[in-house]
Amino acid sequence: MSKRIMFTGGSGKAGRHVVQYLVEQGCQVLNIDTKPLDNPKVRTLITDITDSGQVFNALSSYMGLHEFDPSLRPQPIDAVVHFAAIPRIMITTDNEVFRINALGTYNVIEAAVKLGIRKVVIASSETTYGLVFANEPRDPQYFPLDEDYDVDPMDSYALSKVVNEKTARAFALRNGTDIYALRIGNVIEPHEYSLFPKWFADPGFRKRIAWSYVDARDLGQITLRAIEKDGLGYQVFNAANDDTSSDLPTAELLKRFYPSVPVKAELGEYETLLSNRKARDILGFRPEHSWRKYVKQA
Numbered sequence: 001m002s003k004r005i006m007f008t009g010g011s012g013k014a015g016r017h018v019v020q021y022l023v024e025q026g027c028q029v030l031n032i033d034t035k036p037l038d039n040p041k042v043r044t045l046i047t048d049i050t051d052s053g054q055v056f057n058a059l060s061s062y063m064g065l066h067e068f069d070p071s072l073r074p075q076p077i078d079a080v081v082h083f084a085a086i087p088r089i090m091i092t093t094d095n096e097v098f099r100i101n102a103l104g105t106y107n108v109i110e111a112a113v114k115l116g117i118r119k120v121v122i123a124s125s126e127t128t129y130g131l132v133f134a135n136e137p138r139d140p141q142y143f144p145l146d147e148d149y150d151v152d153p154m155d156s157y158a159l160s161k162v163v164n165e166k167t168a169r170a171f172a173l174r175n176g177t178d179i180y181a182l183r184i185g186n187v188i189e190p191h192e193y194s195l196f197p198k199w200f201a202d203p204g205f206r207k208r209i210a211w212s213y214v215d216a217r218d219l220g221q222i223t224l225r226a227i228e229k230d231g232l233g234y235q236v237f238n239a240a241n242d243d244t245s246s247d248l249p250t251a252e253l254l255k256r257f258y259p260s261v262p263v264k265a266e267l268g269e270y271e272t273l274l275s276n277r278k279a280r281d282i283l284g285f286r287p288e289h290s291w292r293k294y295v296k297q298a
């Protein structure tokens with residue numbers, strides 16, 4: 001059945017691909033964003049998620065003017081997908097990053113839960129593992145980074161994402177709503193595969209993100225799988241492709257760049273260090289867009 005989805009942040013880099021994927025899979029989507037989205041199949045309702053009144057209003061609104069037709073009166077919303085955010089530090093001040101992300105996410109989850117929407121999927125981040133925006137290069141507690149890790153970042157962006165995960169957990173506990181947080185790896189749009197050869201030539205360049213990536217279309221797939229999988233309460237899933245964004249074997253990357261870090265699992269030759277095993281096992285996530293399909297190897 002066609003899912004009805006309220007989507008925040010659909011005008012952004014990741015959101016526009018995920019929205020397109022959901023529409024291609026037959027979902028109805030309303031985009032909730034401060035900026036319009038150039039997609040003829042999707043309406044945008046201009047909304048600032050830091051204003052709770054606007055968020056309650058948006059999540060309870062019609063999805064389009066067609067719903068003025070009594071025979072098309074709105075059915076319940078199946079899910080809220082929440083991507084709207086300031087997506088890293090150094091775009092605005094640290095306190096604004098924290099305020100917009102922490103408050104915006106609180107507002108979206110609270111409104112969804114209090115309006116009786118039974119599924120919320122939020123964008124968390126691999127930065128919660130504390131490597132990406134650390135003051136100095138830092139070793140993680142262990143590899144592969146998995147959902148049991150005690151996340152301990154030191155920057156305001158990743159901290160806002162940790163707070164968002166706690167907010168999700170609190171509302172899931174309070175109401176029994178399914179709220180799943182996707183710890184998203186570095187999002188790669190189709191045109192960005194041209195960057196990979198440059199990264200291959202300098203393998204240390206992506207050390208801080210542990211060479212993780214997720215194709216924006218595969219991010220669409222994992223989002224839909226999260227929408228379709230019910231009954232798990234609060235959950236965190238890493239969202240990463242099966243392989244790393246390096247052409248070197250994973251063991252070689254570890255030996256060269258993280259020689260002292262304990263490795264807790266047996267890894268495939270090119271397996272991602274942002275483990276996607278939980279998403280594969282529980283959601284049935286099967287990434288379809290490895291860089292190996294799009295980048296010529298030397």
Ligand SMILES: NC(=O)c1ccc[n+]([C@@H]2O[C@H](COP(=O)([O-])OP(=O)(O)OC[C@H]3O[C@@H](n4cnc5c(N)ncnc54)[C@H](O)[C@@H]3O)[C@@H](O)[C@H]2O)c1
Pocket residue numbers: 008009010011012013014015032033034035047048049050082083084085086087088100104123124125126183184185186187188
């Ligand atoms: N891009 C990545 O590599 C990456 C990696 C991990 C996690 N994430 C997360 O994924 C999500 C999407 O990231 P992105 O790269 O597409 O970022 P983006 O900046 O391209 O998109 C974010 C969208 O949120 C909207 N927005 C910002 N503040 C808003 C507000 N107050 N009210 C309503 N809308 C607002 C923006 O207009 C924009 O369209 C974010 O939550 C980000 O933290 C992204």
